[in-house]
Amino acid sequence: MRRQNLLLAVSIVIAALLAFTQLGFDSANAQSAPAGDSEAPAEPAADVEPAAPAAPAADPPTQPAAGDSKAEAAAVRLMCEAALKKDPAWRAELRNSMRAAVHQEDANLMMTNKKHVVAAYTVLWVLTVVFLVLMFGRQRKLTAEIASLRDDLEKAIKDD
Amino acid sequence: MSGRRRTTEGVGYLRHVSAIAWKDLRIEFRSREILYTMTFFAVMVVLIFSFAFLKENKDGNVVEVADIAPGFLWVAVLFAGTLGLSRAFDREREGDTMRGLLLSPIPRSAIFLGKAVAIATFMLVVEAVIVPLIWFFFAAPMFGEPLILVCTLLLGTAGIAIVGSVFAGMLLRTRSRDVLLPVVLYPILVPLLIAGIKSIGAMMHGAPQESWFWINFLIVYDALFLVAALWTFESLVIE
Amino acid sequence: MRRNLFYAAAALCIAGFAYTQYLIFYAAPIDRLLMFNQKIFYYHVPSAFVLFSAVITCGISSVLYVKGRQGKHDDIASAAGELAVLFGAIMLITGSIWGKAAWGKWWQWDARLTTSLLLWMVMVGYVLVRKYGGPGSERLAAGLAVFGLADVPLIYFSVRIWRTLHPKTSVVPGLQGPMRTAFWLSVILWLVFFVLMLATRVGTARAERLLEETRERGLDEGLFE
Numbered sequence: 359m360r361r362q363n364l365l366l367a368v369s370i371v372i373a374a375l376l377a378f379t380q381l382g383f384d385s386a387n388a389q390s391a392p393a394g395d396s397e398a399p400a401e402p403a404a405d406v407e408p409a410a411p412a413a414p415a416a417d418p419p420t421q422p423a424a425g426d427s428k429a430e431a432a433a434v435r436l437m438c439e440a441a442l443k444k445d446p447a448w449r450a451e452l453r454n455s456m457r458a459a460v461h462q463e464d465a466n467l468m469m470t471n472k473k474h475v476v477a478a479y480t481v482l483w484v485l486t487v488v489f490l491v492l493m494f495g496r497q498r499k500l501t502a503e504i505a506s507l508r509d510d511l512e513k514a515i516k517d518d
Numbered sequence: 519m520s521g522r523r524r525t526t527e528g529v530g531y532l533r534h535v536s537a538i539a540w541k542d543l544r545i546e547f548r549s550r551e552i553l554y555t556m557t558f559f560a561v562m563v564v565l566i567f568s569f570a571f572l573k574e575n576k577d578g579n580v581v582e583v584a585d586i587a588p589g590f591l592w593v594a595v596l597f598a599g600t601l602g603l604s605r606a607f608d609r610e611r612e613g614d615t616m617r618g619l620l621l622s623p624i625p626r627s628a629i630f631l632g633k634a635v636a637i638a639t640f641m642l643v644v645e646a647v648i649v650p651l652i653w654f655f656f657a658a659p660m661f662g663e664p665l666i667l668v669c670t671l672l673l674g675t676a677g678i679a680i681v682g683s684v685f686a687g688m689l690l691r692t693r694s695r696d697v698l699l700p701v702v703l704y705p706i707l708v709p710l711l712i713a714g715i716k717s718i719g720a721m722m723h724g725a726p727q728e729s730w731f732w733i734n735f736l737i738v739y740d741a742l743f744l745v746a747a748l749w750t751f752e753s754l755v756i757e
Numbered sequence: 758m759r760r761n762l763f764y765a766a767a768a769l770c771i772a773g774f775a776y777t778q779y780l781i782f783y784a785a786p787i788d789r790l791l792m793f794n795q796k797i798f799y800y801h802v803p804s805a806f807v808l809f810s811a812v813i814t815c816g817i818s819s820v821l822y823v824k825g826r827q828g829k830h831d832d833i834a835s836a837a838g839e840l841a842v843l844f845g846a847i848m849l850i851t852g853s854i855w856g857k858a859a860w861g862k863w864w865q866w867d868a869r870l871t872t873s874l875l876l877w878m879v880m881v882g883y884v885l886v887r888k889y890g891g892p893g894s895e896r897l898a899a900g901l902a903v904f905g906l907a908d909v910p911l912i913y914f915s916v917r918i919w920r921t922l923h924p925k926t927s928v929v930p931g932l933q934g935p936m937r938t939a940f941w942l943s944v945i946l947w948l949v950f951f952v953l954m955l956a957t958r959v960g961t962a963r964a965e966r967l968l969e970e971t972r973e974r975g976l977d978e979g980l981f982e
Contacts, residue, residue, distance in 0.1 A: 468787045486847075496965075507975070511980065684904075753823050
C-alpha cells in the first residue's frame with residue numbers, strides 16, 4: 359500500500375514538473391496564435407490593472423478636418439485643463455457626472471463573454487457529475503455482486 | 519527443429535524470424551487471398567477519395583494534387599494494412615496454430631517479428647500497386663526522388679507492421695477484436711502518418727531536405743516502437 | 758491512516774475550492790485583452806496538468822503491471838485511464854469554448870491542441886479496450902498504455918514540427934501577483950482533486966478485482982457449481 363501512494367505522489371510530481379517546463383503549457387501563452395502566425399503569441403495577461411474606476415475623463419483628441427481647427431482645439435483644450443486645475447469642485451462634479459456611464463461601459467466591456475465562462479464552468483461540473491453517477495452505478499453493481507457471492511457461499515456451506 | 523537453442527541473439531534468431539515470415543508468405547502465395555483483397559481495397563479507397571476530394575476547375579483540370587495525394591497514399595495503405603493484419607492473425611486463430619508456435623522453442627519476439635515481416639511484405643506489394651496508380655490517375659509526381667519515396671515507404675510500412683502486429687497479436691483472443699484493432703492502433707500511428715505524409719508531400723513540392731528530416735523521424739519512431747513491441751510481446755501475448 | 762489522509766485531502770480540496778473561487782473572481786484582475794473570458798484559463802490549464810498527470814500515472818502503472826502482473830497496478834492504471842478521459846474532455850471542451858470567445862474559432866489545428874486531442878484519443882481507446890475487450894483485456898490495455906506513453910513525446914514533436922517547421926522557444930510564464938497566485942493555487946487544487954478521485958476510483962477497481970478473485974477461488978475449491 360505504501361508503494362501505491364509513493365507511485366501516485368511521484369507520478370504527480372513528475373507530471374507537474376514536465377508540464378511546467380517541457381510541454382510548454384505556458385500559462386500566459388496558453389494557446390498559440392492561429393495556424394500560420396507562428397511567432398505572434400497571444401498577449402499574456404502581463405500588464406493588468408485592477409478594476410478601478412476610469413481615470414478622470416479626458417476628451418480624446420479630436421481628429422480635425424482642417425489644420426486650423428487642430429490648433430484651435432489644442433488651445434481650447436489647454437484652457438479647459440487650466441480651468442479644471444484651478445477649480446477642484448468643478449473637476450469633481452465633472453467626474454461624478456461621467457462616472458456612472460464610464461463604469462457601465464467598462465463593466466460591459468469586462469463582462470464580454472460572460473456566457474462562455476459560465477458555459478465552460480457548467481461543462482466542467484456536468485462532466486464531473488456524470489462521472490460520479492457512473493461510479494455510483496458501478497458501486498451498486500459491486501454491492502449486488504457481493505450479495506450474490508454471499509448467497510452462493512451460504513448455499514455451498516449448507517450443501518456441505 | 520530440435521536441438522535449436524532458445525536464443526535471442528545471433529544468426530539463430532534471424533533464422534527463426536525468417537522461418538516464421540517465410541511460412542506466412544508461403545501460405546499466402548498459395549491462395550493469395552490477403553494480397554488480392556488488400557490490394558483491391560486499397561485501390562477502392564484511392565478511387566473513393568478521388569471522388570470525395572478532387573474537383574475540377576473551369577477548364578476541366580483536376581485541382582492541384584501535390585497537397586493531397588500523399589494523404590491518399592497513406593490512408594489507403596493504412597486501411598489495407600489494418601485489413602491484412604486482422605486477416606493474417608485471424609488465420610492463426612482459426613488454425614489454432616498460435617499455440618503451437620508459442621510452445622515451440624522459438625523465442626516469442628521472433629514470432630512477432632516474423633509476422634511483422636510478413637505483413638510488411640504484403641503491404642509493400644499493395645504499395646507497389648497504389649503508387650503507380652496515384653501517379654497515373656492524378657499525375658502526381660511520385661517518382662521525383664525515388665530514394666526518398668522508397669525510404670519513406672519502407673520505414674512507414676515497417677512502423678505500421680510492427681505496431682500493428684503487436685496489437686493484433688494481443689487482440690488475438692479478445693472479443694470485438696475487429697473493431698478494437700483500429701481503435702487502439704490508429705492513435706498510436708498518427709506520428710508515423712504525419713511523418714510519411716509530410717515526407718512524400720515535401721518530395722512532391724521539391725523540398726527534399728524536409729523529406730529527409732521526416733525520414734529521420736520515422737527511423738526514431740520505428741526504433742522506439744520496435745523496442746516497446748519486443749518488450750511487450752514477450753510479456754503480454756501468452757495465448 | 759489512509760482514511761484520515763483522504764479526509765484531510767478532501768477538506769483541503771473544499772477549502773481550496775472556496776478560496777480559489779474567491780481569488781479567481783475577486784482578487785485576480787480582469788485581463789486587459791481577453792476580459793472576463795480569461796477566467797476560463799484558471800480551470801482549463803489545470804485540467805491539462807491533470808490530464809498529463811493521469812496519462813503518466815496510467816502509463817507508469819501499466820509498465821509496472823506488464824512487468825509484475827500485480828493487480829494493484831492494474832487498478833491504478835484503469836482508474837487513471839478513466840480520469841484521463843474525464844479531465845481530457847473537460848480540458849478540450851473548456852479550451853474550445855475559450856477559443857471561440859477569444860478568437861472566434863471553435864478549433865485550430867495547432868500543435869498543442871492536436872497533441873492533446875490525440876493523447877485523449879489514446880486514453881479513450883484504452884477505456885474502450887478495458888470495457889469491451891472481454892476477459893484478458895487488462896493486458897491488452899496495459900500494452901496500449903505503454904505504447905501510448907512512449908508515443909506522447911513523439912506526438913508532441915511530430916505535431917509541433919508539422920505545424921511550424923521551426924521549433925518555437927517557449928516563453929516562461931509572465932504572470933504577476935494575484936493572477937499568479939490564483940493560477941498556481943488552482944493547479945494544486947485540481948491535482949489534489951485528481952488524487953482524491955483517483956483514490957476513490959482505485960478503491961472501486963480494487964474491490965471489483967478482489968471480488969472476482971474470491972469467486973475464482975471459490976470455484977477452484979469446488980464450493981460453487
